[in-house]
Amino acid sequence: MRITLTFLGAAGVVTGSKYLLSVEDNHYLIDCGLFQGAREWKSLNWEPLPIPPSHIQAVLLTHAHIDHSGYLPRLAAQGFRGAVYATPATCALLEIMLLDSAKLQEQDAEYANRKGYSRHQPPLPLYTTEDAEASLELLRAMPFHTTLTLDALRVFFYPMGHILGSAAIEIQLPNNRQLLFSGDIGRYEDPIMRPPTEFPAGADYIVMESTYGDRLHEVDCVESLLTEAIEYIHRTQGVLLVPAFAVGRAQLLLYHIRQLQEAGRIPPLRVYVDSPMAQNATRLYCRFSDDLNMETSPGGECEGQLPLYCYHTQFVQSISQSKSLNTQSGPMVIISASGMCTGGRILHHLKARLPDPRNAVLFVGYQADGTRGRMLLDGATEITIHGEPVPVQARIFQTSALSAHADQAELLRWIRAIQPTPRQLFLTHGEPQARETLRALILNQRGWNAHLPQHGETVPL
Numbered sequence: 001m002r003i004t005l006t007f008l009g010a011a012g013v014v015t016g017s018k019y020l021l022s023v024e025d026n027h028y029l030i031d032c033g034l035f036q037g038a039r040e041w042k043s044l045n046w047e048p049l050p051i052p053p054s055h056i057q058a059v060l061l062t063h064a065h066i067d068h069s070g071y072l073p074r075l076a077a078q079g080f081r082g083a084v085y086a087t088p089a090t091c092a093l094l095e096i097m098l099l100d101s102a103k104l105q106e107q108d109a110e111y112a113n114r115k116g117y118s119r120h121q122p123p124l125p126l127y128t129t130e131d132a133e134a135s136l137e138l139l140r141a142m143p144f145h146t147t148l149t150l151d152a153l154r155v156f157f158y159p160m161g162h163i164l165g166s167a168a169i170e171i172q173l174p175n176n177r178q179l180l181f182s183g184d185i186g187r188y189e190d191p192i193m194r195p196p197t198e199f200p201a202g203a204d205y206i207v208m209e210s211t212y213g214d215r216l217h218e219v220d221c222v223e224s225l226l227t228e229a230i231e232y233i234h235r236t237q238g239v240l241l242v243p244a245f246a247v248g249r250a251q252l253l254l255y256h257i258r259q260l261q262e263a264g265r266i267p268p269l270r271v272y273v274d275s276p277m278a279q280n281a282t283r284l285y286c287r288f289s290d291d292l293n294m295e296t297s298p299g300g301e302c303e304g305q306l307p308l309y310c311y312h313t314q315f316v317q318s319i320s321q322s323k324s325l326n327t328q329s330g331p332m333v334i335i336s337a338s339g340m341c342t343g344g345r346i347l348h349h350l351k352a353r354l355p356d357p358r359n360a361v362l363f364v365g366y367q368a369d370g371t372r373g374r375m376l377l378d379g380a381t382e383i384t385i386h387g388e389p390v391p392v393q394a395r396i397f398q399t400s401a402l403s404a405h406a407d408q409a410e411l412l413r414w415i416r417a418i419q420p421t422p423r424q425l426f427l428t429h430g431e432p433q434a435r436e437t438l439r440a441l442i443l444n445q446r447g448w449n450a451h452l453p454q455h456g457e458t459v460p461l
Contacts, residue, residue: 001175003461005205007453008049009033010429013041014211014368015067017429019181020050023174026151027051029059030169030181030207032084034070034101034126036342038370045071045126050456053080058150059138061086062183063166064093064247070101073131076138085148087157088141089165089288093247093281095136100246100277102132104343111386158197161186162404163248164284164291168197177423178203179461184429185209185406185414192252192285194293196406198417205461206422208415208450210430211366212407213438215400222401223256223265229362229397230266234331238358241394243346243373245339246278248404249365251285253335254313256402261311267331271313274322274336274345279315326352330359339365341372351385359394364402369431408438415442424459425450 003023009016009031016035021028035041053075061069061084072084072094086094105125112123142148144167148155152174157167162184171179180203186196233240244250250273260266273279285292316322322345325334336346350372353359367373372383377398382391400407406414415425425442427435427450439450453459 003173003175004458005179005207005461006050006458007426007428007455009035009044009455010067010209011453011455011457012432012435013037013455014366014429014431015041016044016071017062017068018071019207021171021179023152027056028150028153029056029075031062031068031183032059032071032075033068034066036067036340036371037368037374041370045074049078053078056080056082058082059084060155060169060171061090062160062169062181063163064090064097065163065184065245066097066101068184069094069097072135072138073098073102073127076135077127077131080138082138083140084135084138085140085142085155087144087165087167089284089291090167091139091141091165092284092287093163093165094139096277096280096284097247098132098135099129102127102129108343158199159194159291160184160196161190161193162196163193164281164288168199170199170203173461175461177205177461179205180207182206182208182414184211184404185411186404187406188410188413190293190404192255192293193404194291196414198414200417200419202418202420202422204423205426206418206424207426207428208411209405210411210427210435210438211405212400212403213411213427213430213434213441215407215434216409217400217403217407222399223260225397225399225401226256226362227260227265229360230260230269230331230333232395233333233358233360234267234269236358237330238356238360239330239353240333241346241349241353241359241361242333242335242364243339243341243361244335244337244364246275246337247281249339249402250275250278250335250337251282252402252404253364254282257333258311268312270332272316272325272332272334273313274316274325274334274349276315276317277337278335279317322348325349339373340367341376347372347385351388351390354383354394355391357393357395360397361394362397362399364399366403366405408441411438412441412445415446421446421448426453426459427451428453
């Protein structure tokens with residue numbers, strides 16, 4: 001029986017997770033993410049898959065982040081009509097995130113057309129709201145620890161922390177071998193999410209993320225850095241911009257700001273969450289409280305009680321409200337997506353605030369190579385937004401302590417829990433240095449020679 005795995009994304013890059021499992025003439029996608037960051041990677045979103053989407057039987061999703069799920073509307077638009085299996089919380093998040101992603105695609109195309117800065121004429125969205133709605137019709141919720149039978153496959157979802165609904169996916173293949181996808185591995189000491197599931201029994205084949213394979217997260221208290229950044233803009237009467245993913249990072253930020261407020265460590269100031277998706281996602285944390293590492297109120301009605309809502313906070317809904325923020329004086333905090341500054345409302349805030357040294361930007365998550373976030377962290381004195389040069393005078397802060405990804409030590413802890421040696425360990429979802437560093441550490445500590453797959457590579461299982 002011919003069984004193969006093809007790496008269609010997240011091979012040498014930290015976006016575009018997409019793996020094609022082929023069992024004879026049946027084909028399945030594990031994750032279905034968008035490429036983000038450098039132009040050479042984003043251009044792959046427009047390239048056809050190696051097989052027609054109509055030939056894919058099903059999609060299995062580890063979680064809802066767009067770099068793992070955001071290609072679904074494009075897949076549906078190209079003829080995919082199979083089921084998309086994910087945990088209930090992931091399905092609920094996708095109802096928010098895919099529509100938001102489509103809206104951003106449409107808005108960016110419209111803006112590019114109006115401003116005339118696109119290389120493509122006319123600029124088109126990768127997919128539309130209608131495409132996103134069609135893909136949502138394909139979702140099928142699969143609870144953790146239950147068995148899904150797909151043709152000759154048996155599939156299980158296990159909680160992995162990271163974000164709400166995040167899962168590892170174990171697949172029992174028809175040749176009596178096991179294939180395990182770690183998905184994105186969460187933190188062991190996260191204040192909101194439960195720790196990731198470990199797999200002592202291992203699997204014959206393991207596909208493991210390596211995002212932070214070459215570094216450790218900061219051990220300094222994140223609240224100290226938040227306090228420093230907030231005190232800075234309070235002193236300058238400026239604005240603190242925090243690019244943050246609307247799911248996971250935004251909620252963790254609100255939690256820490258709430259802790260600082262209750263301890264009286266920061267002065268009173270306005271906090272704006274400029275993301276309708278973040279507001280809707282935060283409510284889902286109450287609905288799916290079993291995933292959480294904290295107490296919620298009875299019945300899931302936890303707004304104001306679950307410490308993901310801080311004082312003086314306003315959730316911004318309309319575009320006109322968002323634009324009005326850039327006419328207001330500080331001090332204030334604006335939390336807005338996207339987390340890597342690749343699109344969304346944060347770009348308009350950066351455009352307005354970066355030239356003023358009274359303002360600051362706080363990065364709280366991974367910034368992929370080629371993104372504006374990485375450029376700012378690397379010290380760029382000017383970046384391009386909407387085709388226009390924007391000088392950078394604002395102060396830049398950074399912390400990795402808020403990351404929802406396991407760091408190097410936690411990745412090694414997760415892999416050490418696996419007892420038997422797998423037939424093959426594949427390291428994905430990491431940039432070249434991170435993958436190679438983690439590979440060397442695993443070889444030294446476990447004697448396992450992990451494989452670093454290349455984009456488009458196919459391996460037999």
